Amino acid sequence: MDARKHLVLLGAGHAHVEVLRDLARDPVAGLRITVMSRERFSPYSGMLPGVIAGHYAAAEALIDAPALAARAGASFVQDSAVAIDLARRVVRGGDGAEITYDLLSIDIGATPALDAEGAATHAIPVKPIDALLTRFAGVAAAQSYAVVGGGPAGFEIALALRARHGEAQITLAAGLLGLLPGLPEGARRRAMAALARHEVALSEGHPVTEVEAGALHFAGRPTVAAEALLWCTGAGAPGVLASSGLPCDAEGFVHVQAGLDVPGHLEIFAAGDAASFLPRRLPKAGLYAVRQGPVLAANLRRAVAGEPPLPFHPQRHALLLLSTGDGHAIGTRNGFVVEGRWVWRWKDRIDRAFMRRYSAA
Ligand SMILES: Cc1cc2nc3c(=O)[nH]c(=O)nc-3n(C[C@H](O)[C@H](O)[C@H](O)COP(=O)(O)OP(=O)(O)OC[C@H]3O[C@@H](n4cnc5c(N)ncnc54)[C@H](O)[C@@H]3O)c2cc1C
Known part of the structure; x- marks a missing residue:
């Protein structure tokens, strides 16, 4: 023993x-x-x-x-x-x-909450992420995509899809909470401009009520075509x-x-x-x-060792870096907002440094 x-x-x-x-x-x-x-x-x-x-x-x-x-x-x-x-x-x-x-x-x-009718059957949840990558490969030839969820993940994924599929129709359904709730107005404005620049249609204020193969139904707005549907709503x-x-x-x-x-x-x-x-x-x-x-x-x-734990002190003002899929990023912390190619390079450096910490080399 x-x-x-x-x-x-x-x-x-x-x-x-x-x-x-x-x-x-x-x-x-x-x-x-x-x-x-x-x-x-x-x-x-x-x-x-x-x-x-x-x-x-x-x-x-x-x-x-x-x-x-x-x-x-x-x-x-x-x-x-x-x-x-x-x-x-x-x-x-x-x-x-x-x-x-x-x-x-x-x-x-x-785990994302698949809370609209039909979502569990037809939507690809953003987590588990390995399953997302596999299922995503299966819809790589789709002509129309919808991303449900207006938080940072939904925003970045919608623009990442644009980077990958120049011609596809892409809709970001941000629901009742809208795009990037809780972020400073300047960040939201820049995010909306990025979506417009890349021709990603934004739906705000209308919850998704039902999902079926190829389509997304809303309360109070017309149905949107979506051969592939990614689900990035709040965490359950x-x-x-x-x-x-x-x-x-x-x-x-x-x-x-x-x-x-x-x-x-x-x-x-x-x-x-x-x-x-x-x-x-x-x-x-x-x-x-x-x-x-x-x-x-x-x-x-x-x-x-039988000793009491030490406290975790969370940051008051977290840095959020959002990629816009085109080699640029929007950054925000404590009410300040920046955007540009250099912000993307900054994010890339942080992300690669994180991954290096956990690789064998
Ligand atoms: C597309 C996307 C982009 C994001 N971008 C950012 C960002 O830029 N910045 C940011 O701060 N946050 C971002 N987030 C949010 C971020 O992913 C989560 O907050 C983060 O993953 C939480 O980390 P975690 O360690 O709690 O859980 P996870 O990273 O989800 O890890 C959970 C682990 O537990 C395992 N697991 C799950 N269930 C079980 C079970 N029952 N039994 C055993 N193992 C289990 C999983 O396999 C996994 O290894 C993003 C999220 C998404 C989806």
């Missing part, structure tokens, strides 16, 4: 890849580690629109999770957790296999969190305190989109998962 403590990392998301890098650099004596994740390759979402636009090969935006786990001395199990038995401290995978943990960390992201919670009895917010994301620890469960931590940060509501954005990575790594070490 292995007497070492067992750390189970559930999901190889943006925070956990940093935990693995940290553990590879400085192993913890007496700790056994297992990573269970649904996919072998963890996509870096910041570069995904660039993959669709043709700026990057898919492999450039994918982190090889088993290889990273191996460098940290961890076992990798490709499976989707369907239940966490909190009393027995067991994670159950889809194939029925059970993994017992002493310490559990959850970074399983969020993975069902396994609430169904396992973890303390969750009203949407089903697991509560975490300042130290990314789950209240009432000293042995469970969570980060990224799956977590609902109690000290202050955080946007579901990869950059918070990335920033949480080093704090999570430190706190998992502290938990092994």
Whole structure:
């Protein structure tokens, strides 16, 4: 029988890849580690629109999770957790296999809510991203595309489609919330100008009510043709969190305190989109998962040593860089807005540096 403590990392998301890098650099004596994740390759979402636009090969935006786990001395199990038995401290995978943990960390992201009639059948959800890339390849010859969701992902993907398909009809359906809600007016204006320049039709104020093969129906505006439909709406919670009895917010994301620890469960931590940060509501954005990575790594070490966690201090003003698919980008932080080719080069440098951290070289 292995007497070492067992750390189970559930999901190889943006925070956990940093935990693995940290553990590879400085192993913890007496700790056994297992990573269970649904996919072998963890996509870096910041570069995904660039993959669709043709700026990057898919492999450039994918982190090889088993290889990273191996460098940290961890076992990798490709499976989707369907239940966490909190009393027995067991994670159950889809194939029925059970993994017992002493310490559990959850970074399983969020899933798009396919909430219009027919969407589950006809739309391609933006997550899981590996499935998106496969299904997207299957619709590469379409003449009309629609992207549902007016947030940063929907905006970038609509323009990435334009970069890839010069002649296709492209519609961005931004729904009741409209384009890039919450961003400064200057950023929204520039984003609208980019859509107009690239002849991407924008629909705002009309929710999508129904989806069928080849068409998108709205409340209060004409039907739009869409041979291929990409679904990039707000993030829904993975069902396994609430169904396992973890303390969750009203949407089903697991509560975490300042130290990314789950209240009432000293042995469970969570980060990224799956977590609902109690000290202050955080946007579901990869950059918070990335920033949480080093704090999570430190706190998992502290938990092994029986020490209390240190707090995560989220940035007040996050930098958002939006590619417009044409070698330019729009950047915004703390009310300031910039745009240009240099902004894209800046974003490209940040994204490539992120990926270099988790590659073998
Ligand atoms: C197209 C697109 C562009 C985006 N661009 C940006 C951007 O520029 N900047 C930004 O800040 N944010 C961006 N986002 C948002 C960003 O993708 C998410 O906020 C980010 O991925 C959250 O990271 P995470 O670690 O929480 O989860 P994820 O990156 O989603 O990782 C979750 C991991 O868990 C695994 N998993 C899922 N369910 C299970 C399960 N049940 N059991 C086991 N494993 C599981 C998955 O395989 C994956 O490895 C973008 C999103 C999209 C879709």
